[in-house]
Amino acid sequence: MQKLGLIVNPIAGIGGRVGLKGSDGKEVIKKAMALGAKPVSPQRAVEAPRELVPLKEKILLVTYPREMGEDEAKKAGFAPKVIGEITSGQTTAEDTKRAAREMRDLGVDLILLAGGDGTARDVYDAIGVDIPVLGVPSGVKMHSAVFAINPWAAARIAMEFLWEELPLKETEVMDLDEEAYRRGRLSAKLYGYLLTPYEPSLIQGVKFAxxxxxxxxxxxxxxxxxxxxxxxxxxxxxxxxxxxxxxxxxxxxxxxxxxxxxxxxxxxxxxxxxxxxxxxxxxxxxxxxxxxxxxxxxxxxxxxxxxxxxxxxxxxxxxxxxxxxxxxxxxxxxxxxxxxxxxxxxxxxxxxxxxxxxxxxxxxxxxxxx
Amino acid sequence: MSDWYRQARWDREGRLEPLVFELGGPGHIGYSLPKPPEHTNLPKHLLRTELRLPELSEVEVVRHYTRLSQMNYCVDLGTYPLGSCTMKYNPKLCEELASLETATCIHPYQAEGTVQGALELMYKLERCLAEIAGVARVCLHPSAGAHGEFVSMLITRAYHEFNGEQDERTQVIVPDSAHGTNPASAAMAGYEVLIVPSDARGRVDLRALEAAVSERTAAMMLTNPNTLGLFEDRVVDIVELVHDVGGLLFYDGANLNGILGKSRAGDMGFDIVHFNLHKTFATPHGGGGPGAGPVGVTQELEKFLPVPVVEYDEKRGEYYLDYDRPNSVGKVRAFYGNFGVLVKAYAYILMMGARGLEEAAEAAVLNANYVMRKLSGTRGYELKFDATGPCKHEVVFSAEPLKRETGIGAREVAKRLLDYGMHAPTYYFPPIVSEALMIEPTESESRDEIDRLINALKAIAVEASTDPEKLRAAPTVTAIGRLDEVKASREPILSWRMYRKHRA
Structure with missing residues (x-):
């Protein structure tokens, strides 16, 4: 039985469609809500576990309550092990960090992380390169290299990592200045590194195995x-x-x-x-x-x-x-x-x-x- | 269709055919050795009292190797579409001629007057190869393709040294679609390697090449047709760009099967070319054993060729070996090349004739294009670069769509093909095509055989959806299933001594 963690940042991506270029900070989220924005993350996040449902007998899916993963996991067809506590509707970066730490301490093999660059930064802050993390892209900005190209690819990489042993790689976590970005200027800092399963089909060749x-x-x-x-x-x-x-x-x-x-x-x-x-x-x-x-x-x-x-x-x-x-x-x-x-x-x-x-x-x- | 093949598997109680050291026993006699002389001049510390050689009877030896051969696969058994390797049929007549006593029982130290036939054969083979590639002279010494590339780079060095430019010219340009050994050969000769990318058509990106050439360019190594099986149609411009800055052009002629009799390296403007006799000229692939990678040069570079060179003295009416060549790069191997391989190649060229060689290229190109057309449109496989024009002797498909849709990649396709009784294509090469399947049918295959290959590849693409586990487990009908390739290449056990150590 493989232990797979799932953390969903329920508000990631909320600023994207309404043109706010990100979802960092309470003000922005309020503004996005006022503009009629709907969270993107939960819909995207559900696709990855759904792809893994045929293997659900072989996976122990560990996740956080309600909109931070439980809802998505159940919707996908899993019966997840739910840990931790949150105040539904008012989740913060602290919840993401706590979830990452608790999953690490439980010994999960890999954390699937649905969110954007900000979510990746939170996880980096919490656990660094202690255990492997793979991003399911569902934020606005995904400049970090920890994200798979789409949720389905994330599921496939997870599958290969859990059963066929993909190599691990330190991948960049980026920090983009959202204020500057909203003013039309890109200014990204290298924030840190996460440990990510590396999909060799991108680079193929036996030596990479x-x-x-x-x-x-x-x-x-x-x-x-x-x-x-x-x-x-x-x-x-x-x-x-x-x-x-x-x-x-x-x-x-x-x-x-x-x-x-x-x-x-x-x-x-x-x-x-x-x-x-x-x-x-x-x-x-x-x-x-x-x-x-x-x-x-x-x-x-x-x-x-x-x-x-x-x-x-x-x-x-x-x-x-x-x-x-x-x-x-x-x-x-x-x-x-x-x-x-x-x-x-x-x-x-x-x-x-x-x-x-x-x-x-x-x-x-x-x-x-x- | 896949059940028509099952490879022999000789195993006893779960152990495959034992090694020859584990077979036989004391007193099993194969043949008798002559009595050693009473006195030798060897120093005492070199003398051994115990040899620990295996003792086997003749029948034990014969059965051992026959069993091993049954657990192997070869061109004589079936289709072998290993791209870039040109696994064409090796005519038995050439083998017979190379087994004649006049070829096997001569010694390189024999007086020239007693091996005139051998010297004549080398002289004439050289003339044939020079004519085929459009160059002035050819050296037959290099014992493998990469060795030929390396000798070509040594000649490049000698040329620039002769011109007093060895310190400035430090770079060798290699396209990213080149044969994998090219960068290594240049580096071994002391050059920096500068790689230029391919364009969207799978040819050398000319604008990148313009940015790459400079007064530091020593040479460019080009494979044409390249490893995508595509002809560099801007080759004249490429040659001009490199010549204009004073660099030499090396033609990687490992595989001439796509252009024999149609175009020649010399005519395209190349200065140096090498050949792989075990590809184009149907001598067996040694698998690390004897090969031959002759090198041809223009008249300007002739003086740098390795010694000795076979010459003909018209006055005496005799062939002889010329060592008196002051500008030569020197010796590149012992003696004059792998003679047995040279005999087979010469026999092949004479047997085929000029028209026959051209026909071989035509058939090889036709077969590759047949595969390309028949397999195009199969769900799961796609052509990455130029999908419109014809290919040359090989075609590179990408199994990327298959991987995307089913998780089954080129490796699984290749492994599964073994279950269909065919050798795998080259996979994951060239590296510029993701999930590459590089198919080279050669001229040897009949249409029926090629159809069988195409149908198998199509069937496997379907199996990837219907029965992916089968592909992940493949091959299952071979003597040995899937190996741990990484372990095999990182911790190889190559000798009885290593094996004993490993077991201990």
Whole structure:
């Protein structure tokens, strides 16, 4: 018997159809309700367990009361084990966090999480990478890589993970500034990582049947080895966020690099950690510099998602020719084209075309930037 | 239909046919060894008193290997549509000729005057291959396709060194639809690998290539037709782009089965080409055993070829081996190539003749297109790239729709095909097609056989909905069912010694 957790964020997605671009904060939810919005999440959430009903004898579905999963599970045809307590109609982020923690403590094999980026952040806050989590996309913004492409795909991935052993992978949880987003500006921060079953049909190949995390780590290490070998003295290396760039720091023996922020390296040493735009500009004043970035999240953005410290001015000062994109072959298979959204349309245009991404030790790939 | 095949399974009390070391027993004699000499010059620490070799009678040996062969599958048993491998029939006449004493009982150290026939055969095979690929000279030494690629990269290095450009030219461009060994061969020769993507038609993205070429380009490695079975119709532009920056063009000719007699690497503007005799020229696939991957070059690159080169002295009327080549990359293997393989390939070329080789390509391309047309529209399979034009010698379907609808992917389709008594197509390759099923029927298959293959693939697509468990469990009628492929490749047990250690 496999233990599968189900957490539904009942208000996720409420702001989407009415054009509010998200559902973070009580005010927004009230506003959405006033605009006649209906929760999207419960309808989407029911599709995943429904797909798993043929296997219900083999699954113990653990869920939270009422609209946080119980209703959806029953509607799908399961007889779930319901834990915890909520005040129906007034659920909050705290309920999501508590549910995640309790499911972890009960030893569930996988949590299915119906919601959006905000829900993923709550679960990350609660349990980090303690147990695997898979997102059923039902929010407004799903920039995090923890989400399956649709509820049916989520069910299939869950099935494969529970019975055929899919590898696990650290996937990005994104934090998009909803206020800025409502004003028409995308500004996403890399918030953290969740442990997600990784579906190899996206990337196929026998070697991936072992452990994607392991294979991808090896690939990241190979990229890092190449980058470090090519490093030159007196150049300021601006190391963007993410696990691929972290590998470069690790290759240099730097253990305290900033996973979610930007670090500066000179002569193979960390000279400043977690810097902001102004600090970068000061550091590169009158000095040659190189930016090392890795695509963040699912959409393949190399600028403008999770690394806004690398502002248009920073990019211009460094120069297009001094941007090194680092991406494992696996990452590029998921995002075969790269994107830029620096906030400066003219700069975005200049960055478009073809660039070279370092994909391994002495291995580069020409990739389209759109 | 699937019950017409059942593979032999020799097992005793749940154990498959034992290893040869576990068979026989003391005193089972196969043949007698000559008495060792009283005195040898070998140092004492190399002398062994105990060999621990198995002792088996002749009949035990014969039965052992016959049983193993019955638990195997081969081109002589049935359809073998393993894409990119060209598993065509190996004519028995070629095998017979290669078994003649004049081929098997000569030694590479023999005086040239006593092996004139062998030298003549190599000289003439070289001329044939040069004519087929449209190049000036060919080296027969490399013992495998990837070895041929590697030698080609060594020649590329020698060329740039000769021009004093070895320090600037550090990159080799490889399309993402290339043979998997290309990047490895370039890297082994010390080059950085620069990969260019394919466009929506499954051909090299020319704009990406424009961004890739530079004064740092040493060479580009191109497979044409590529691994999607598609002809690079902009090959002339590709060649020009690379030549314009001073790079060389390498043609991966592992598989010429789609273009024999129709187009030639040399005519397309390539500088270096390699051949896999075990694909195009019907010699058996060694599976790690003896192969042959000759390399052909233009006149300009001739001086860099490995030594020795077989030459003909008209005055003496004799063939001889020429080692006096100062610009040569040197030796790339012991002696002159896998001679037995060369004999089979030469016999095949003479047997087929120019027109025959062309017909082989025509039939191979026709068969692949027949599969493409007949299988197109089958629910579950789709063509990812250019679905309009003809393919060449192979066709790549994607089982992605099947995977999406039923959860059954290319691997399950391939495994299930074994239950139908056919070898699987290549699956999960090329990596640019998700759930790839790469089918290459070759010219050897009759229409009946190809129809059988197509019907099996269609039946499996239906089974994916009606009986998915059967596919997940497949193959079930073979001697060995599904293996733990990851374990097999990570912890292989390759010798009796390793096996003993593993068991202990």
């Amino acid at each position: 072992s452990s994607t995390t392991e294979v991808e780590r090896d690939e990241q290490a190979a990229i890092a080895k190449h980058v470090v070998e090519e490093m030159k003295p007196n150049i300021v290396y601006i190391l963007g966020p993410g696990t691929t760039t972290r590998a470069v720091a690790e290759e240099l023996g730097i253990r305290n690099s900033t996973l979610l922020g930007v670090d500066l390296l000179v002569d193979r040493k960390l000279v400043a950690g977690d810097v902001n735009e102004q600090q970068i500009l000061q550091a590169i004043e009158g000095k040659p510099a190189t930016i090392l970035v890795s695509p963040i999240g699912k959409q393949g953005f190399i600028f403008g998602r999770g690394n806004q410290q690398l502002s248009p001015e920073v990019i211009r000062r460094v120069g297009k020719d001094n941007i090194l994109v680092l991406a494992t072959p696996q990452k590029l298979a998921l995002t075969p084209v790269l994107k830029v959204d620096t906030g400066d349309a003219k700069l975005d245009d200049e960055l478009r075309g073809y660039i070279r991404a370092i994909t391994g030790y002495r291995q580069t790939r020409v990739v389209k930037v759109v």
